[in-house]
Amino acid sequence: MSKSPINLLNKFSKFTEHWSPKVVAEMNDYQFKLAKIKNDFTWHSHKETDEVFIVIEGAMRIDFRDGWVDLCAGEMYVVPKGVEHKPYAKDECKIMFIEPRGVVNTGDAGGDLTAKDDVWI
């Protein structure tokens, strides 16, 4: 019997809001999350874990206190644990990011952009 793949663009078609991560898969205690992002996110860091960003469609920038990285579709970057960063996208950008289950999107910063855990699509 045929099993269903996880189609990323299909999953992205199911929501419109920005900075609102949706879980699409789990691997052991890690989660794969999709988000549509636009404009500035909050400066924050994750003391306990690295975080991987993969751009699926569009372009984004991650600012660091000592520089930045520009990412476009088909590119990825690992933000090391403890490193302050601020994601940004001029136009809407579709990203997948990967981190342990339970990590809060705004890390140590909190605030209005803090998302609910574990929203699956």
Place this chain on the structure above:
Amino acid sequence: MSKSPINLLNKFSKFTEHWSPKVVAEMNDYQFKLAKIKNDFTWHSHKETDEVFIVIEGAMRIDFRDGWVDLCAGEMYVVPKGVEHKPYAKDECKIMFIEPRGVVNTGDAGGDLTAKDDVWI
């Protein structure tokens, strides 16, 4: 100062061999590996971990004892730990897969297709 993203297609351009995983990134104790695959791999399982497959270019199939999943570019699948599987691609397919550092590609099966650990590109 600008930092360098990991560009997946650029990394794929650096090797030609099939079933020979190359590490492109680490997140905590997990590795992101690229492979070009074609034809049949070995039936095997990983007793200790789930394994994520993401198709970057082309199409592949993963056979299970009780079925299969067809994956094309932009699709992913999580093979649960302990589940026997056999990757296959009719034509060359470019994939990224994610698993803990130190996992052997042929799992419990061994054989000629067993790759060296930790080859970075």
